[in-house]
Each structure stands twice: as structure tokens, then as C-alpha cells.
Amino acid sequence: MARQPAKTLWYDRPRYVFLEFCVEDSSDVKVVIEDQRLVFSCKNADGVEFYNEINLYARVNSKDSREKRSDRSITCFMRKWKEKVAWPRITKENIKPAWLSVDFDNWRDWEGDEEVERAMVEQYAELLQKVTDKGPPPAMDDLDDDL
Numbered sequence: 283m284a285r286q287p288a289k290t291l292w293y294d295r296p297r298y299v300f301l302e303f304c305v306e307d308s309s310d311v312k313v314v315i316e317d318q319r320l321v322f323s324c325k326n327a328d329g330v331e332f333y334n335e336i337n338l339y340a341r342v343n344s345k346d347s348r349e350k351r352s353d354r355s356i357t358c359f360m361r362k363w364k365e366k367v368a369w370p371r372i373t374k375e376n377i378k379p380a381w382l383s384v385d386f387d388n389w390r391d392w393e394g395d396e397e398v399e400r401a402m403v404e405q406y407a408e409l410l411q412k413v414t415d416k417g418p419p420p421a422m423d424d425l426d427d428d429l
Contacts, residue, residue, distance in 0.1 A: 285331040287379065289383075293389045303357075308332075308351060
């Protein structure tokens with residue numbers, strides 16, 4: 283039986299790039315993450331073989347990259363070598379294979395998120411300040427000593 287590429291979704295985050303290979307009930311899963319390439323293969327419950335090879339847009343830290351298998355898919359999260367640099371695509375070549383799509387459910391335009399993140403940190407700091415400025419502790423001289 284001939285191999286075919288698995289339907290693949292990808293999305294970008296400040297520190298990681300995520301790839302999801304959509305194969306239900308996978309077996310014989312093999313994922314090789316190299317600094318500039320990813321190779322994926324597996325079989326589904328019907329014995330169909332899947333194979334994807336991706337030359338990555340930029341370098342990843344292969345030692346700090348992992349994959350996780352579920353009943354519905356295999357997700358790879360690859361640590362970017364250069365964090366906080368957006369990837370306009372997942373492939374080195376400026377082509378889009380038919381089996382590869384952006385995961386719009388998980389996609390976020392995070393490049394402008396620094397201001398939002400800073401505001402959240404400031405809000406958290408204010409909350410901490412309110413919690414620590416409670417005033418003097420309550421007097422406990424009215425508690426019963428005979429317990």
C-alpha cells in the first residue's frame with residue numbers, strides 16, 4: 283500500500299511552533315525532530331501508512347521539542363531557536379502543500395501581545411498590593427483557651 287501525507291495543522295507562538303498530524307487511532311508512530319527538519323510517519327487503524335517530511339522555516343531546539351499522541355492526532359511542539367520571532371509559514375520553501383493548513387482555532391496574532399501581557403502583570407501587582415495591605419491583624423484575646 284502506498285504512503286500518503288497526513289493532514290497537518292500548524293500554528294505559531296512566541297516560544298514554540300506547533301504541528302498537529304490528524305491521524306485517528308494511530309500506531310507505529312515515529313517522529314524525528316531535527317534542528318531544521320521534521321519527519322513523521324505512522325499507520326492508522328485501517329493500515330494506511332502516513333509520511334510527512336517538512337524542512338522547517340527556521341531552526342528549532344530539537345532537544346527541547348516533544349510530541350504527544352492522542353486517539354485523534356499526534357501533536358508536535360518544537361521550541362524555536364529564536365524566541366519571539368514570528369514564523370510566516372512552517373516550511374522553508376515558500377510553498378503550501380495541499381495537506382498543510384494553518385490551525386486558525388489556535389492561531390493568535392501574538393506580536394502585539396507584549397502590551398496586553400504588561401497590563402496583566404501590572405493588574406496582578408496591584409491585586410497583590412491590595413492583599414498585602416490588610417492592616418493590623420485582628421486581636422485574638424477573646425478566643426477560648428479551654429479547647
